[in-house]
Amino acid sequence: MKLIIAYVRPEKLRDVKTSLSKVEVFRMSIDNVRTTGDEPAVRESYRGADVYVDTHARVKFEIAVNDEFVDRAVNAIIDAGRTGIDGDGHILVVPIERSIRIRDGAEAGEAIA
Amino acid sequence: MKLIIAYVRPEKLRDVKTSLSKVEVFRMSIDNVRTTGDEPAVRESYRGADVYVDTHARVKFEIAVNDEFVDRAVNAIIDAGRTGIDGDGHILVVPIERSIRIRDGAEAGEAIA
Amino acid sequence: MKLIIAYVRPEKLRDVKTSLSKVEVFRMSIDNVRTTGDEPAVRESYRGADVYVDTHARVKFEIAVNDEFVDRAVNAIIDAGRTGIDGDGHILVVPIERSIRIRDGAEAGEAIA
Amino acid sequence: MHRCQRWLSAGLVVCVAGVAFGQDAVTAGETGLANVTDRFVVDNLWLLISTALVFIMHLGFASLESGLTQAKNTVNILFKNTAIVAIGLITYLIIGFNLMYPGEAWTVSNWLGAFSFGASPAHDGSGMTPDYAGYTYWSDFIFQAMFAATAATIVSGAVAERIKLGPFLVFSTLYVAIVYPIIGSWKWGGGWLADRGFYDFAGSTLVHSVGGWGALAGVIVLGPRIGKYLVNEEGKCQIRPLLGHSMPLAAIGVFLLWFGWFGFNGGSVLSADPGDPSDGNWYGFGGVSLVFVTTSIAAAAGIIGAMFTSWIVQAKPDLSMALNGALAGLVGITAGADVIRVEWAVVIGLIAGVVVVLSVIGLDRLRLDDPVGAISVHLVCGIWGTLAVGLFADDARMTQLDTEGVGVGTFGDQLIGVLATGAVAFPAALIFFLILRFTVGLRVSRDEELGGLDFGEHAMEAYGGFQVFPDH
Amino acid sequence: MHRCQRWLSAGLVVCVAGVAFGQDAVTAGETGLANVTDRFVVDNLWLLISTALVFIMHLGFASLESGLTQAKNTVNILFKNTAIVAIGLITYLIIGFNLMYPGEAWTVSNWLGAFSFGASPAHDGSGMTPDYAGYTYWSDFIFQAMFAATAATIVSGAVAERIKLGPFLVFSTLYVAIVYPIIGSWKWGGGWLADRGFYDFAGSTLVHSVGGWGALAGVIVLGPRIGKYLVNEEGKCQIRPLLGHSMPLAAIGVFLLWFGWFGFNGGSVLSADPGDPSDGNWYGFGGVSLVFVTTSIAAAAGIIGAMFTSWIVQAKPDLSMALNGALAGLVGITAGADVIRVEWAVVIGLIAGVVVVLSVIGLDRLRLDDPVGAISVHLVCGIWGTLAVGLFADDARMTQLDTEGVGVGTFGDQLIGVLATGAVAFPAALIFFLILRFTVGLRVSRDEELGGLDFGEHAMEAYGGFQVFPDH
């Protein structure tokens, strides 16, 4: 089992979700974060002083999947989340040792799509 | 050492925290996220148009524990977080390679309850 | 590749970011979370009733780095994030199996600074 | 609000409304153009401006109540407050006005007003002239209607975060259509409380306590919000505050309420009378000028009283208490704003400010869960303000008013008014709430309460896009 | 707003402004001290107070519009509304006032007003006395100027979240400087619509529809916001609501608009006239008292109509619809607030409340994306209210007004007014928008729209520090 962590552009949130559901990945957690990367800082101006904001709003997905789902999930994210411009984001795959469903305490494979 | 990631119902936040403290797990990080899963989408209605919101507010715990604490922490979360209805959430256990306390730079076991 | 997860004091956010950039770690994700730990609960008082808030606002960094960057990143965080008082926070290092850039689908080492 | 009882002879009308201005007297019976004096135009205009000011109090209530409750219930609270203005005005048009001001058409003399539906001025045009009062029939109606709506809206804050929308609207309709006007008629409609000498200038009892009794009944029948009172490890009960989600909204609410109170109290003079220089003490009793001063000063003193009390009791000064303090002072002065000297207004306000803080804390001890402090502000301070007239009203002035037949306001009179109001308003509200509870149900489900009434009752969110952290 | 046409003989001025008060008559031609009566002082004061009330409507618009749109566009909306007040006042000073109220200096008689720049009272002092009207020249100017600014501000809500700031400000300047005053001059300036007997008391057509037509043109030229209308899997079009980000702001907006409407309608009486007891039915037509009642009651009925319609149609009661309902009732009553009986005000408001909900839903079906419902509230209900005068206005009163030469208001007259306004306002707005679109461009880039206009147009954020979740 793997935990897929993906940072994508906020405006791609729905597309990525739809794209994932097409490859039958339905369970995930979403959060909004701020990230830094290659994308240039944006100038904000407030009361005559400029501030260069070098963090950008991104949406973070956390998706726990069985190993055989990793590739298609990753591809689904790339397909839907790519614009080709700096700042499209990143996908990380982290190992999961156990996975337990709270509702019934069921472990591992059977608990995860 | 393991990182326990748990998504639970927001209304169970305090119960889970209390339950964890009973098994002497005191250190954790909490965040609010939106998740999708088996729980059916909720209809929201705004100005005459319906929208089916398929993400639900959940609370996410991140708890770094020594290996011997994993089972009791997981059980504590299940005990306090379960309602038996779809949407109770999920627990993931991820390996941690190192753990460092910022205050004094102390590493590993001694730094974590 | 490792994922460095660090919980630091909110007021240290900029210092940590600057400190990381000095060791050439530029890519990261930042989120605000609430954490519990050794720091004592804070009394809040509202309409005559007290509530002891035992969670504290912290900022969470997630930084994916190549293995050779781990030590300097960790040190940079400690340097900038430490005050020496309870509550300075914690750093976790988690293994990453794969890392993919969404923009071009590029994998692994070449995708990460 | 010592309004001109419509059935009184025109002579007394003038005597009350334009008390110091003999030269404005109109010849009763004459209608039409000739008797519409400039003074009448001014007095009438002031009543209308006051109506607008009282109207904005509804935004004050909506803001305050939503600010002091949780974000997940905000749509619901705003909806209730919006609906109540509408319900208040429409029911007052249909039934309330005649029930409250029956003239001589009492159903049960001095106890139960007229059940004639609809509002319509007399068909001889007198409703538009001083023959009616110091203002037109329509001004009278709309000013009173705005008042009526405030009584119902007081309840909504106390029962917030757990009451079902539909039943609440039913309750409000009944309460504002029937209970408020009947009790109001006893004094302002010229009923038995007026005869007994009870004095309530602008409604510490008739508006605020009536609303407050409804709030108390609602809180009792509904029970506390989930999570407000906990049993801790040692088996002791513990109060857990459920934080309001927006202090700026709460502050906007209170300032708007104060702003509106200039119309609530100032308009209750029912004329632009600057103050009667011939009153016992040459003090300007009964005039708008003094009313503005006592009202403001009591509010200011209420803030100071609440600020220091909360600073002492809670160790840190609580903004929500200071804001409640302003309202406490305002409610406290409302019964006697036109008959009390400024120094006593300070005292009344200060005490109200202290009382409201202790009352909020005390009710919590009694497990009466009132999210916004409506019971403390409107009921407790409403009673305090009413009794304070018996203690602090200017003697000479009250003697003078006695002569004019508009109240004596001794402590005994005041107590009777307080008790009589409670004896009717509270049981009535209790019965309404109980009937609703045992028929359609009064309280939302546990799940809905936890998830928020905005979703449950309205399928909406108040802050689309903002993430709100659960109680931590 | 049946204002005194400046070039009328002083006699008629008095007849209109102080209609019931013969004793206030001043001797025309005389200037200076002697003819400034107390009544003049009161009437003038009420017009000024109304100006302040109309002013606060701009905060109402700013709050409502920002509440019903997304957090990322809040700065932009607030900026537009702030700039429009300024633009409205300044352009009205420079050109609008003389264009709208040309007196006898029409450029094209009864069709196109005076292009004389600047505002300045007559040089014989009459502008400060009843020789001018029932109020001073300056009161007239500032009251009308505040009105003008509201027409432009109506547009801003409909085109929100996608229009470029610069071009929008250019549009607003042209619209408020030229289109609004010209159409207004036809009736209030004493032009051809006035001659035809068209009746529009305070501007259901002249203000709200004019704004509404501009909104409709803008929405058509701009197209919908990205993501509002989607094609779903089955290839069917689907409406996806883009949630407003703050219901408290929306509620504050609507309550402030209602509050301001007391001045908008009440001030349009152009005097503090309490009501004419000698009107056909002794009903107080034409007076401020009745106007306050019809205005409030229609708003209340609008809430009730919208509440139940949305409860039925959407299964749950929608706060934003109830709030729109209040405005619908207010817009609906505006054309006839002084000539309609209270029971008909209920009907007009109720229908407006129903209509606004159906209209919001209907426009969405037509893919006309109006984030705040400006077209439904101001255009649709503006038309409804104007026609309603033809249906419900009191016959006797209209006959009386006919004699005085200030309108008949038959259904035919009203329809002509509605159509004539649309025939000029809509094409004019369309042309302005199209020219801007094909020259400097009207719509922000896709990226800017997705990222929010606050960043794109202002390099600012409205809620520094708050994280706002993207549409999920």
Next chain:
Amino acid sequence: MHRCQRWLSAGLVVCVAGVAFGQDAVTAGETGLANVTDRFVVDNLWLLISTALVFIMHLGFASLESGLTQAKNTVNILFKNTAIVAIGLITYLIIGFNLMYPGEAWTVSNWLGAFSFGASPAHDGSGMTPDYAGYTYWSDFIFQAMFAATAATIVSGAVAERIKLGPFLVFSTLYVAIVYPIIGSWKWGGGWLADRGFYDFAGSTLVHSVGGWGALAGVIVLGPRIGKYLVNEEGKCQIRPLLGHSMPLAAIGVFLLWFGWFGFNGGSVLSADPGDPSDGNWYGFGGVSLVFVTTSIAAAAGIIGAMFTSWIVQAKPDLSMALNGALAGLVGITAGADVIRVEWAVVIGLIAGVVVVLSVIGLDRLRLDDPVGAISVHLVCGIWGTLAVGLFADDARMTQLDTEGVGVGTFGDQLIGVLATGAVAFPAALIFFLILRFTVGLRVSRDEELGGLDFGEHAMEAYGGFQVFPDH
């Protein structure tokens, strides 16, 4: 605010208050009913309505200041603004009023007013009649008291986010109880500045500059907020903006301030005088009508000036600057709103709008950290407005006022007033702040500042449940 100096003979009182209305003259010495004219009732009512309008400015300040600061300090700012209203009113009752308007009871003639405690009308009833002034004693008191409170509240925005609550309240109490009334007495109390011909209609100097000097002293003594001025890698100082947390709150604040300004300036006419048609130019100087126009137009021009300046200087138009621009225009016109022609009001407002933007930027360069721009708006534009009277006031009008003994307003006179005010207000504030700093301490600890004053001073949060991102 050119108020009737109480000790002047009744004749002059009438001459000022009811200047154009000889027929309202009352026979001095007569008390009681007979001399209370309708005009007196109207004038008195307008002063009271203005009081309510000035009151709501406090909500304006509270909203603006909390909107332009960080979410973690919101409770603290709201608390300060709530407490100051209370402190302002109560201290003015106890000491301020007599200190500012000593009549003939100066402690040091024309320089230091009366130290008689408490407010109370004369014991012959004259305080309620035109014998006192064009309004009652109580109206006078409450209007002035509301004014007083605004001077203190100006300071709170500038020292926000770092000052300890207790010491700030002590400062405010002293400043509003002593410094404001003493300086005010020099002009409005009939002291030496009045004698010199200094002209300040409604307080560009006496209210706004006095507040602004206090703000400047506070900012100097406290130093900037942590993180505002940084040293970057190249060792250069860098200004880092600390974003305000809610632009809607800021906008609500400014619109409410403008709304209240209709009472601030309009009420300072001290009567409902529509305008004097016999003034030098038949222009309506000195009347409420013109004051409404100049006030609104200057505010509008201020927006335009600030909008374009910020658009040019900052490349994108800054909402907070446009909002400051409105206030700048309002402060700028305040000194001469009744003696300036409308075209000059445009100029004064435009320049104020430009100046405020440059001043905000300039003060930042000087490392004077004023989170809300209070110094730029109130002090800088207050000075500008005062001097502008010397430049733009209508000559004929000033000559006329000179005859009446109420001011000449040459540039020299104005400069003396500006300097004299600064020479007392600034050192006084400085001393108060320094004493507090070196005794109880003035600034919260570094930890508290970083964590927010809401926690530190109040143990509360303003937005329970919302997560606010730290400055990133």
